[in-house]
Each structure stands twice: as C-alpha cells, then as structure tokens.
Amino acid sequence: MTGTALKRIAPQLLALAALVGLVSLFYPGFLSVSVNDGRLVGPAIDVLKRSAPVAILAVGMTLVIATRGIDLSVGATMAICGAVAAYAVSAGTGLPVALALAIGAGLLAGLWNGVLVALVGVQPFVATLILMTAGRGIAQLITEGRILTFTDPAFAFVGSGTLWGLPFPAWLWLALAVLTALVMRRTALGMLVESIGINRRASALAGVNAVVLLIAVYMAMGFCAALAGLVVTADIRGADANNAGLWLELDAILAVVIGGNSLLGGRFSIAASVIGALIIQTITIGIRLAGFPSEYNLVIKAVLVVVILVLQSPRIAAEWRYWRDEARRKREAEGKGTP
Amino acid sequence: MNTRTLPLFVTIGIFLAGCLICWVQFPNMASTRVLGNLLTDNAYLGIVAVGMTLVILSGGIDLSVGSVIAFSGVFIAVMLRDTGLHPLPVFALLLGLTTAYGACMGWLIDRLAMPAFIVTLAGMFLARGAAYLLSIDSVPIAHPFYQTLQNAYWLMPGKGRLTLIGVLMLLTFVLGMIVAHRTRFGTSVYALGGGEQTARLMGVRQGRTTVLVYAFSGLMAGLSGIVFSIYTGSGYSLATVGTELTAIAAVVIGGTLLSGGAGYVFGTLVGVLTMGLIQTYIVFDGTLSSWWTKIVIGLLLLVFILLQKGLLHLSETRLAARDA
Numbered sequence: 262m263t264g265t266a267l268k269r270i271a272p273q274l275l276a277l278a279a280l281v282g283l284v285s286l287f288y289p290g291f292l293s294v295s296v297n298d299g300r301l302v303g304p305a306i307d308v309l310k311r312s313a314p315v316a317i318l319a320v321g322m323t324l325v326i327a328t329r330g331i332d333l334s335v336g337a338t339m340a341i342c343g344a345v346a347a348y349a350v351s352a353g354t355g356l357p358v359a360l361a362l363a364i365g366a367g368l369l370a371g372l373w374n375g376v377l378v379a380l381v382g383v384q385p386f387v388a389t390l391i392l393m394t395a396g397r398g399i400a401q402l403i404t405e406g407r408i409l410t411f412t413d414p415a416f417a418f419v420g421s422g423t424l425w426g427l428p429f430p431a432w433l434w435l436a437l438a439v440l441t442a443l444v445m446r447r448t449a450l451g452m453l454v455e456s457i458g459i460n461r462r463a464s465a466l467a468g469v470n471a472v473v474l475l476i477a478v479y480m481a482m483g484f485c486a487a488l489a490g491l492v493v494t495a496d497i498r499g500a501d502a503n504n505a506g507l508w509l510e511l512d513a514i515l516a517v518v519i520g521g522n523s524l525l526g527g528r529f530s531i532a533a534s535v536i537g538a539l540i541i542q543t544i545t546i547g548i549r550l551a552g553f554p555s556e557y558n559l560v561i562k563a564v565l566v567v568v569i570l571v572l573q574s575p576r577i578a579a580e581w582r583y584w585r586d587e588a589r590r591k592r593e594a595e596g597k598g599t600p
Numbered sequence: 601m602n603t604r605t606l607p608l609f610v611t612i613g614i615f616l617a618g619c620l621i622c623w624v625q626f627p628n629m630a631s632t633r634v635l636g637n638l639l640t641d642n643a644y645l646g647i648v649a650v651g652m653t654l655v656i657l658s659g660g661i662d663l664s665v666g667s668v669i670a671f672s673g674v675f676i677a678v679m680l681r682d683t684g685l686h687p688l689p690v691f692a693l694l695l696g697l698t699t700a701y702g703a704c705m706g707w708l709i710d711r712l713a714m715p716a717f718i719v720t721l722a723g724m725f726l727a728r729g730a731a732y733l734l735s736i737d738s739v740p741i742a743h744p745f746y747q748t749l750q751n752a753y754w755l756m757p758g759k760g761r762l763t764l765i766g767v768l769m770l771l772t773f774v775l776g777m778i779v780a781h782r783t784r785f786g787t788s789v790y791a792l793g794g795g796e797q798t799a800r801l802m803g804v805r806q807g808r809t810t811v812l813v814y815a816f817s818g819l820m821a822g823l824s825g826i827v828f829s830i831y832t833g834s835g836y837s838l839a840t841v842g843t844e845l846t847a848i849a850a851v852v853i854g855g856t857l858l859s860g861g862a863g864y865v866f867g868t869l870v871g872v873l874t875m876g877l878i879q880t881y882i883v884f885d886g887t888l889s890s891w892w893t894k895i896v897i898g899l900l901l902l903v904f905i906l907l908q909k910g911l912l913h914l915s916e917t918r919l920a921a922r923d924a
Contacts, residue, residue, distance in 0.1 A: 381906070381909060382909065383905055383909060387858050387905060388905070390845065390848065390849075390901065391898050391902050391905065392898070393845065394845055394898045395894055395895050395898020395901075396898075397891070398893070398894030398895035398898065401889070401891035401894075402889075402891055402892075405889075406891060502891075511724075511725075514718075514721075524718060556733050557729070557733070558729070559726070559728050559732065560725070560733065562722075562725045562729075563725035563729060566718065566721065566725065570712055570714050570718065570719060570722070571712060574711075574712035574714055575713055576711065576712060577712060
C-alpha cells in the first residue's frame with residue numbers, strides 16, 4: 262500500500278528535489294537551517310511557511326477537482342473570511358468567536374457554491390464565477406474599503422507564530438493535509454468522491470448520494486479557504502479586501518495540476534497536490550534567491566502549465582501510443598524480414 | 601416564444617428599466633454628456649467583450665484577455681519610448697502579435713484536447729509575465745500622435761463628446777455582428793458551441809474554427825489594448841487585472857449561453873452598457889461605494905445564469921414532451 266502511494270508521488274518528489282538542487286546551485290545556502298531563539302530559520306523553512314495559503318487551498322481544491330469541478334471563488338472567499346475575522350477581533354469579540362465567525366463565513370460560501378453546482382446544476386466554473394466577482398465586493402463591504410488592521414497578538418500567532426521550532430502556518434497545512442488524507446483514505450469517502458468525478462450519474466445510480474457529497478466537498482473547500490484567509494490576514498495583521506488571496510485560486514489549481522491530478526476528475530492524491538504547492542513556492546523563492554527579478558515568476562509558471570498540459574493531454578497520449586505501436590510493428594516486420 | 605431570443609429581450613428590458621430608474625432619480629443623467637462618457641469609459645471593455653462573445657459562443661473561454669490588454673499597453677509604450685517608430689506601424693505589429701498569440705492558444709486547445717480555461721490560464725500568466733519583463737513601472741506615452749487621437753471627438757448636441765475610441769467600440773460591435781451572424785465562420789462557431797460531435801458531422805472544420813476564434817479574440821484584445829493605452833495615455837503591466845471576468849460577465853448579462861451555441865453580439869453591447877450604467881449610477885448617487893458595482897454585477901450574473909438554466913430545462917422538457 263505504501264509502495265504504491267510512494268510511486269504515485271514519486272514524479273512530484275523528484276521534481277521538487279531537482280528544483281531544490283537547482284536553486285542550491287545558484288544559492289548554496291538554500292538548505293541551511295540554523296536555530297535562532299528556539300526556532301528554525303532558513304530559506305527552506307521560509308518555503309514551508311510561505312506555501313501555507315496555497316497548500317491549504319490545494320487540499321480543498323484537490324477534492325473539488327476530483328469531483329470534476331473547479332472553484333474559482335477561493336481567493337474572494339479568503340478575502341471575506343479575513344475581513345470577517347479582522348472585523349470581529351477589532352470589535353473586541355475575542356479570538357475564538359472571531360475564528361468561528363470566519364470559518365462559518367467560509368462554510369457558507371462553500372454551501373452557496375455547492376448548492377449552485379449540485380442542486381441547480383450550473384457548471385462549477387460558472388457557478389463559482391459569481392462569488393469570485395461578487396466576493397471581493399462583499400469583503401470590501403465588511404472592511405468599508407479600508408485595510409482593517411488589528412493588534413491582537415493571539416490572532417497574529419496564526420500567521421507568524423512559532424510552535425515547536427516551526428512556523429505555525431507550516432504546522433497548520435501539514436496537519437490539514439494529513440487529516441484530510443486520513444479521512445479520505447481510511448474510509449470509503451475518497452473513493453466516493455472519485456466516483457462522482459468519473460461518472461456522476463453512474464455513481465448516483467449505484468447509490469452514492471452525489472448531491473450531499475458534492476455540497477460537502479464545496480463546503481470543505483470553503484473551510485480551507487477560510488483557514489488560508491486567516492493565515493494571510495494574521496500574517497500582515499490586517500484584512501486587505503482588494504489583495505488578500507488575489508490570484509491564489511490559480512496557484513491552487515496549478516498546485517493540484519502539478520500534483521498530477523487530472524482536471525477531468527477522478528483519482529486524486531492530496532500529498533501530491535501539497536508537494537505541488539511546495540514546488541510553486543520553491544520556484545517563487547528560488548527565483549528571488551538566485552538573483553533573478555521576480556518578474557520571471559509568471560513566465561515560468563506559464564511554461565510549467567503548458568508542459569503539464571502536454572503530459573496530461575488525452576490526445577497526445579493517444580498519438581504517442583499510436584506512434585509507439587507503429588514503431589514496434591515496423592520493428593517486428595523487419596525482424597521477420599531478416600531471418 | 602422563442603427561448604433563444606428571450607435572454608436578449610430580458611437583457612434589453614433590464615437595461616431600459618435601469619435607464620428609467622436612473623432618469624427618475626437623476627433627470628440630469630439623460631444627457632449626451634453622460635452617454636458620451638459611457639461609451640468612452642467602456643470602449644476597451646466593449647471591444648474585448650466582442651471577442652469574448654465569439655469565444656463563448658464556440659463553447660470556450662478566454663481568460664488571457666486582461667493580461668493581453670496590459671501587455672499591449674506596455675508594448676506600445678516601450679516601443680514608442682525606445683524606438684523612433686510612428687504609432688501606426690507599432691499598432692500593426694502589436695495586432696499581428698496578439699492575433700498570433702490567440703491563434704497559438706487556440707491551436708494548443710485543439711491539439712491537446714484540454715479545457716480552454718486552463719490553456720488560456722497559462723496564456724494569462726505568460727502575457728502578464730511578458731508585460732512585467734518589458735517594464736514594471738508605468739510608462740507614459742508622450743507621442744504627439746496620441747494627443748491627436750485623445751482629442752479626436754465629435755461634439756454631439758448638448759455638449760456630449762463622442763470620442764474616437766467610443767466610435768471605434770461601436771464599429772467593432774458592427775464588425776462582430778457581421779462576423780458572427782453573416783459569415784460561414786460565424787455559423788461554424790455557433791455549430792461548434794452547439795455540440796462538437798454534431799458540428800463535426802455537419803462538416804465544420806473544428807481545428808480551423810477553434811484556432812480562428814481564439815485568434816479573433818486575440819485581435820480584439822490587442823485592439824482593446826490600443827484603445828486602453830489611448831484612454832489612459834500610458835502603459836502599465838498591472839493594469840486591467842480581472843478584465844477577463846468583467847468581459848465574461850458582460851457577455852453573460854448580454855444573454856449569451858455560457859455553454860455556447862446561443863446568443864447575440866448585440867446582447868453583449870447591452871450587457872456592457874448595463875454594467876457601465878450601474879457604475880454611472882453609483883457615481884451620480886455619491887453615497888454608494890464603488891464595491892457595490894461588484895456585488896450588483898455578481899447578482900446580475902446569478903439572475904442570468906439561473907434564467908439560462910431555467911430556459912434550458914424548459915426547452916428540454918418541451919422536446920421530451922414532443923417525443924413522447
């Protein structure tokens with residue numbers, strides 16, 4: 262079992278290792294870690310911390326994509342949840358209430374998307390576009406167009422605190438990924454999610470309650486978006502409705518796709534997606550450390566997407582098989598021709 | 601009642617109702633000045649929405665247009681600053697470049713048989729990245745020809761200014777209507793959006809149509825970039841973030857089916873004007889904040905998507921009833 266799991270994430274691990282090697286070539290101190298004030302410090306630790314928002318989103322996005330869906334609204338949901346938390350904290354409700362309100366807002370956003378997709382039957386891409394457009398407006402309504410800042414040290418801990426030597430956001434995404442993977446793989450839940458993505462009608466006929474499960478998956482995505490929003494908001498100690506989570510939906514989708522999960526739904530691997538998030542962050546930080554201007558970032562991401570698309574493409578795969586078979590047939594014919 | 605034209609009539613109805621509400625509350629809004637500004641301010645959006653309409657009619661989506669507009673602005677600004685070229689050859693070069701860019705994306709979508717939104721997502725990253733590589737800072741355009749373009753307007757009765765870029769947008773819509781409704785290519789686009797299998801059986805050349813439709817969208821995005829650079833008088837790589845979504849929203853509010861195959865280019869014009877009207881209303885009101893624009897546009901999107909869903913359901917049950 263562990264052997265097959267390892268085989269599944271091997272390409273991603275190799276890519277990450279190659280990338281780390283490449284960055285180390287330009288910046289030899291990349292993997293060096295020192296202990297400072299009881300916490301680990303170093304570029305690699307920075308990668309672990311900074312990849313938190315995308316990694317958290319990637320966990321939820323993996324499930325959504327496994328059901329053959331997509332959620333474009335996660336960036337806007339992050340902004341809403343961050344705004345709710347910052348508003349509640351600065352209104353003096355205390356941290357637990359603020360966190361509960363923010364997570365509640367995320368679940369509500371997920372419920373909205375899920376109902377549109379599962380009950381109304383709108384294409385996921387279109388359904389989540391609504392919240393993507395309106396969501397930032399709602400977040401700005403909460404912050405009244407300002408950047409809501411706060412000074413609550415307990416909330417700031419979520420974004421920049423240290424626990425057992427590692428940054429708290431790193432623990433958060435690690436725990437979330439492990440828990441979700443356990444829940445999905447130790448129960449039949451993961452298989453049911455995959456069955457919806459492969460053929461929703463067939464799985465519904467086989468007795469899977471596709472409607473409830475789809476709504477639950479989108480709500481899980483909303484929950485992840487809320488966590489990511491909390492991390493980002495706590496990190497800068499302020500809720501920025503315009504820029505919090507901007508374009509992160511694309512990074513999250515990219516992480517899932519790098520993780521080798523098909524956009525056409527079906528089998529998924531949360532571990533691979535999370536490694537995908539690490540790869541993205543390593544590229545981002547690596548470019549900066551290697552001394553290149555950060556403008557290269559987007560170009561490299563674009564090239565990466567195209568390469569993965571070529572690898573995933575059903576048509577290219579079919580043609581490749583055709584040429585391989587042709588070549589083999591030719592070789593066999595030649596073999597027969599020269600006895 | 602034809603279910604195909606109903607969304608268009610709903611769109612026009614909402615726009616007229618919106619005009620009426622605005623006029624009742626602010627009688628001053630019914631002036632040619634407001635009309636002139638409405639056309640000028642939304643010129644770049646309207647032009648790019650024409651391309652988006654054709655892409656959506658073909659059953660695809662183009663997420664790269666916002667980045668292509670930004671790239672166009674930076675490209676023009678940098679070319680004018682660093683070379684002694686006249687703007688006109690630069691425009692021609694740019695339009696060729698963006699058309700080829702769109703064609704490349706169309707080719708990839710067809711060859712890879714992958715969802716259009718992920719391919720154009722890569723295109724979005726690439727165009728934005730290319731714009732960054734040219735310049736991170738905002739580059740002003742100081743060519744005298746630009747001043748001429750910016751000051752070219754026709755004074756309507758009532759002192760409203762019908763600017764060159766406003767007229768250009770209207771001409772683009774006419775062009776879009778001719779291409780979509782009066783050419784063989786337009787018919788192929790509709791057929792492709794109605795269903796790939798059926799279109800192929802009908803003899804539509806799928807690959808060629810896909811490449812051409814994204815090339816057309818690229819051309820429109822380039823033209824929109826030129827208009828935007830005239831409008832702002834500069835090129836900035838961070839400009840027009842999210843314009844692709846505004847354009848998609850305009851197309852949907854204009855009554856085009858997001859799954860493709862049904863809709864009108866004229867509806868998109870009404871959609872763009874409706875969104876402009878909301879913005880104008882918020883400006884006139886003065887107390888409402890600009891973020892209400894996003895919320896109202898989101899609500900309109902919801903209404904139209906639900907309407908489309910209902911109509912689809914209606915026509916399906918009607919078909920089923922006829923078969924029975």
